[in-house]
Amino acid sequence: MLVFIMIMGGARAQETPFCKETPFSKGVNLTGWYQAGSARKVHYKKYSKQDFINIQSLGFDVIRLPINLHYMTDGAPDYILDDIFIENLLEVADWAEELQIHLILDNHTFSPSEDTDPGVGTILNKVWEQMAAEFADRSEYIYYEVLNEPHGIADELWNNIQQSVIETIREHDNTHYIVVGPAGWNSYNNLAAMPAYDDDKLIYTFHFYDPFLFTHQGASWNTPSMVDIEHIPFPYDEATMPSMPPLFEGTWVEGLYANYPTDGTASRVRELIDIAVQFRDQRQVPIFCGEFGVYQLTSDETDRVRWYDTVAHYLDAMDLAWTMWDYHGGFGLFEENSNGLFEHDLNIPLLEALGLNIPEQTEYVPRPDSTGLVIYDDYLSSFVNEASYTDGTLDYFYSLYPNNGKYCIHWTGASQYQAIVLDFQPDRDLSRLVDEDYALDFVVRGNSPQISFDVRFLDTKTDSPDDLPWRMGITVNNSMVSFDNQWHHLHIPLKNMTEKGAWYNEWYDPRGEFDWSDIDRLEIVPEEHDLGLAHLLFDQIYITDMDTVTTEPFTGIDDFMPYITNIHDLYNIRVYPNPASQYLRLSADSPPDLSVVLLDMNGRKIMETILRGNLTLDVSDITTGVYILMVSDSKGWVAQRKVIIETFNQPSC
Numbered sequence: 001m002l003v004f005i006m007i008m009g010g011a012r013a014q015e016t017p018f019c020k021e022t023p024f025s026k027g028v029n030l031t032g033w034y035q036a037g038s039a040r041k042v043h044y045k046k047y048s049k050q051d052f053i054n055i056q057s058l059g060f061d062v063i064r065l066p067i068n069l070h071y072m073t074d075g076a077p078d079y080i081l082d083d084i085f086i087e088n089l090l091e092v093a094d095w096a097e098e099l100q101i102h103l104i105l106d107n108h109t110f111s112p113s114e115d116t117d118p119g120v121g122t123i124l125n126k127v128w129e130q131m132a133a134e135f136a137d138r139s140e141y142i143y144y145e146v147l148n149e150p151h152g153i154a155d156e157l158w159n160n161i162q163q164s165v166i167e168t169i170r171e172h173d174n175t176h177y178i179v180v181g182p183a184g185w186n187s188y189n190n191l192a193a194m195p196a197y198d199d200d201k202l203i204y205t206f207h208f209y210d211p212f213l214f215t216h217q218g219a220s221w222n223t224p225s226m227v228d229i230e231h232i233p234f235p236y237d238e239a240t241m242p243s244m245p246p247l248f249e250g251t252w253v254e255g256l257y258a259n260y261p262t263d264g265t266a267s268r269v270r271e272l273i274d275i276a277v278q279f280r281d282q283r284q285v286p287i288f289c290g291e292f293g294v295y296q297l298t299s300d301e302t303d304r305v306r307w308y309d310t311v312a313h314y315l316d317a318m319d320l321a322w323t324m325w326d327y328h329g330g331f332g333l334f335e336e337n338s339n340g341l342f343e344h345d346l347n348i349p350l351l352e353a354l355g356l357n358i359p360e361q362t363e364y365v366p367r368p369d370s371t372g373l374v375i376y377d378d379y380l381s382s383f384v385n386e387a388s389y390t391d392g393t394l395d396y397f398y399s400l401y402p403n404n405g406k407y408c409i410h411w412t413g414a415s416q417y418q419a420i421v422l423d424f425q426p427d428r429d430l431s432r433l434v435d436e437d438y439a440l441d442f443v444v445r446g447n448s449p450q451i452s453f454d455v456r457f458l459d460t461k462t463d464s465p466d467d468l469p470w471r472m473g474i475t476v477n478n479s480m481v482s483f484d485n486q487w488h489h490l491h492i493p494l495k496n497m498t499e500k501g502a503w504y505n506e507w508y509d510p511r512g513e514f515d516w517s518d519i520d521r522l523e524i525v526p527e528e529h530d531l532g533l534a535h536l537l538f539d540q541i542y543i544t545d546m547d548t549v550t551t552e553p554f555t556g557i558d559d560f561m562p563y564i565t566n567i568h569d570l571y572n573i574r575v576y577p578n579p580a581s582q583y584l585r586l587s588a589d590s591p592p593d594l595s596v597v598l599l600d601m602n603g604r605k606i607m608e609t610i611l612r613g614n615l616t617l618d619v620s621d622i623t624t625g626v627y628i629l630m631v632s633d634s635k636g637w638v639a640q641r642k643v644i645i646e647t648f649n650q651p652s653c
Contacts, residue, residue, distance in 0.1 A: 022286045022288050023140070025062070026062070026324075027102070028055060028323055028326065029066060029327065030063050030065050031066055031327065032046075034066065034072075034108075036068060039072045039081075039085035043380055043384075043386055045380060045381060046382060049095040052101060056099055059356045060101075060356070061101060062323055063102070063323075065103060067105060068108055069108070069127050075623065079123055081127065081130050089105075096141050096142070097138065100141065105144055106148055107124070107128075108148040110148050110150070112222070113221070115152025116150040116158070118153060120147070120150075121161040121164055121165070125165055128168055129171070129172065133172045136172050140175065140177070142176055143203070144176060145181075145290070146165050146180055147162075147181075149181075151185045155183045155184070155193035156193075158182075162180055162197075166178055166197060174201075176201070177203050179202075179203050179204075180194070180197065180203070181205040181206065181207075186290065188273070191275070191276060203288060205288055205290040206287065206289060207289065207290055208272070208276075208311065209291070209293070211260060211269075214303075215295065217230055218297040218298030219295050226253065228245045229245070230242070232264075232303075234306055235266055236265060269307075273289075274318075276289070280320075288320060289321070290322075291324070291325040292315075292325065293324055293331035294331060295330050297336070305350050306353075312353065324354065332347075333347055345364070348361065367429065368429040368430070368517065369428055369429060370433075372433070372438060372544040373428070373542065373544075374542055377404075377539075378402075378405040383425055383426075384422045387422075388419060389419055389421065390419065390420070392531065394411050394414075396409050403443045403445070403540060403549075404443075404540055408538060408539035409538040411531065412534065415530050416530050417525060417526070418526065419524065420524040421522075421523050422522045423520065423521045427518055429517045430519050433545075434494045435495075439494060439543070439545070439547075440492045440522075441489075441491050441542045441543070441549060442538055442539070442541040443488065443489050443540050445487045445538075446481070448535075449478045451477065451478070452526065452528045453527065454473050454524070455473055455524050456525070457472050457497070457522055458520050459520060460518045460519070468504050471501060471502060473498065489551050499514045533628060533640035533642060570639075571589055573639050574586065578643050578644060580619055581619075581646050581647055583618060586615040587615075588613060593634075594612075594631050594632065595608070595633070596611045597629075597630045600625065619645050626643075628642060628643075629641040
């Protein structure tokens with residue numbers, strides 16, 4: 001049957017030629033990389049040129065790179081792209097061009113739960129003007145995709161916004177293809193509502209996730225959530241079809257169940273894809289399927305592979321290029337619950353269904369690390385997943401006076417038990433390094449003698465009910481380091497660390513069960529009390545048997561991190577209201593002239609003035625956020641207050 005379909009599809013494509021094909025044929029979405037809340041939260045070293053080589057070896061010739069583009073800026077009103085984002089994205093473009101892989105820069109700034117803002121054109125024009133100016137001279141392997149899945153916005157309005165963005169890009173770049181898509185979540189049903197844009201270097205796109213009941217079973221991001229839906233068969237089979245959970249009665253999901261006997265078939269899948277084929281043939285424009293896939297968590301793997309086989313083969317038969325969703329992730333190319341290692345964990349039946357090359361796979365056998373590890377040195381290493389939880393400010397790209405290189409880690413405002421969490425993927429066996437006198441080696445800098453934090457390794461919680469995530473670490477405080485606003489070097493032999501116990505819904509005292517052969521993560525935690533408004537910096541975090549890091553005396557003028565010599569409030573500083581919206585008022589008891597500086601959480605000075613008993617600051621033009629108010633006298637006394645400013649006249653993104 002499949003051979004017959006492919007023959008008929010091929011014949012049909014030949015009978016109805018179209019004016020252009022896409023320059024690429026098949027690829028993958030490289031998700032979970034540039035989809036971050038800011039440019040400073042991207043794990044830039046998560047993927048490398050070798051990953052691009054691996055992807056190409058599977059038979060892919062295009063990578064669609066989802067980017068939360070609006071979040072890669074400084075926000076309203078100008079939306080200036082962050083330099084660190086541009087610097088690293090240009091390197092990604094270098095890899096693609098060198099390997100001759102097509103790279104789609106997909107503006108993925110969208111929320112499934114929020115409709116597209118009718119005013120989004122203002123932001124789109126600002127960010128794409130900068131992107132076009134930056135990439136105009138790059139090769140034709142680079143593509144721009146205006147916006148992923150606009151939804152909850154009228155077709156005509158979205159089409160007009162997209163036209164404006166095309167014109168903005170063309171003011172700077174007439175070379176590169178622009179990927180344009182319809183409203184309605186880039187649905188094939190909305191393609192016909194798109195105008196005939198007057199531009200000969202456009203590629204149209206649509207997404208395909210039908211039947212939705214099958215592809216999104218178990219998904220939590222829909223409303224209502226579909227986490228309670230599982231074991232939906234493809235194709236539909238009355239004997240194995242589960243009944244609908246009662247909680248979906250009266251919702252749109254009930255309609256999916258009712259229609260599944262018809263929708264859950266291969267013939268219906270092909271019929272819906274034909275809508276995109278007909279659009280292409282009638283308009284004589286290149287088009288590709290930018291996303292398709294099945295959520296892996298609760299779907300039957302055999303049925304999931306069968307769906308990919310049906311969709312991919314028909315797209316190929318219709319000469320429609322595609323980029324599947326995704327590489328690593330819930331829709332990905334790797335075995336479920338695996339480490340996602342290219343040499344060990346690829347889902348071979350899925351690769352076969354997609355018509356891809358099959359690289360040799362071997363069983364993953366954990367082995368003890370035999371050499372040291374670089375955990376952070378300007379960037380987190382590729383084997384580290386950033387999994388921190390903090391109510392303060394955590395910045396991995398702090399550029400003021402790092403000990404070495406371009407950046408260091410800056411942390412402030414964290415409450416007790418908040419944590420920097422560096423999760424190893426896969427887990428590490430450090431047992432050999434312990435025996436060979438390796439150490440956790442890093443430099444640290446702080447500005448208050450009150451600073452105290454634990455640095456600790458956690459081993460892996462296994463499936464055994466008796467096993468716990470045991471901790472092994474050491475407490476760092478002013479008995480070990482003078483937190484005097486200077487860099488200090490710590491070289492802590494792993495064997496000198498102390499077992500700290502375990503937390504798993506409740507506290508467990510140490511039992512001597514910590515396992516160095518199965519290390520899950522490294523954590524830095526203010527265990528004894530809040531870090532508060534003190535500032536803490538880290539650089540050059542290694543596991544090494546060498547003690548070679550040097551620290552240079554700090555000679556810069558650092559108004560941002562004054563040494564806090566006295567945390568007692570000498571002048572009874574009062575700050576109100578907090579949060580503030582229009583005005584922020586300060587008062588002090590019988591003070592000398594006090595210096596007042598308002599800083600944002602990245603240390604940028606917002607305003608500076610003098611407090612003489614009472615002071616009113618106009619904050620109505622300051623962007624909503626958390627700020628640091630620093631008050632000091634001429635003798636070196638410093639007080640700091642965290643203030644929240646909530647202004648309500650800021651442009652929305």
